Amino acid sequence: MYDITTFGEILIDFTWQGVNAEGQTLFAQNPGGAPANVAVAAAKLGGHTAFIGKAGNDMHGNFLKSVLEKEKVETKGMTLDDAYFTTLAFVNVGENGERSFSFARKPGADTRIEKEEIDIEILDKTQIFHVGSLSLTEQPARDTTLYAIRRAKDKGSIISYDPNYRASLWKDEKTAKTQMRSLIPYVDIMKISDEETELLTGKVSPEEAAAVLFQKGIKIAVITLGSKGAYLYCKEGGVHIPGFVSKVVDTNGAGDSFWGGFLYCISKSGKKPDQFTMEELKGYVRFGNAVASICVEKKGAIPAMPEMEKVKERMES
Structure with missing residues (x-):
């Protein structure tokens, strides 16, 4: 059994690194894609994880x-396709650590995966x-996403979902809403x-949305709030769990690292989602907050994912 299997995009984040002496813009090649990030985040903590998806059979x-x-993530389910190029995302990181994206994905190999x-x-x-x-x-x-979710659910898996809105990849916001809500x-x-x-x-406040x-x-619903931590809602109601103080360098992968940490805790509990108490889940959210607080202190997503020892140190600080 795998603790966590993730499905979806895997791509290259070319992250802005400034300019060289000739005034040319520099980008660093970073592995990325939210589902892949989550798989690595959990694996770095000691989870047995796998990734299912497609990239191009290219460099x-x-x-x-x-x-x-x-990173010890099982890749038997990762296909490399000769017909399509790996998706590229060019990421600009502002002074406050926040990101903006430009995608080369027309189409990217990740969008061409078939259920077979x-x-x-x-x-x-x-x-x-x-x-995602x-x-x-x-x-x-x-259609492949829906097939995989239905099959996994029928086989008894806990289904986890982290919608990741990138406006430029959708025809319009109405289409995005319809499709992103369709998995709920x-x-x-x-x-x-x-x-x-x-x-x-349709609600703005985290409390109402959850x-x-x-x-x-x-x-179990969790709304991430950046440096302010996260808002958790379960059968016992809702609660805000504060984040940790960090020196932010790059927020790329922050949410994925948080969720990888949270899912790692869920997977090791041996419980079903409706069996957790509020106190247990608060501890898992705090753990995820600690993972994310370390991740944002380095550049890149996957290269910044912390190991268990660092997370424990952060939680004790």
């Missing part, structure tokens, strides 16, 4: 696969199955950022 795709293998390419030996043996929303932007990846009926555990509350629930998700059947 970038081979690099990405080697990174996952180095899903490794069911992995899919059928995972405690938690986690997906970028795989919903185009076909055939959209299948989901047990869900995370959204405070910037996505209205898009996913309550709406719970009413729609989500058993």
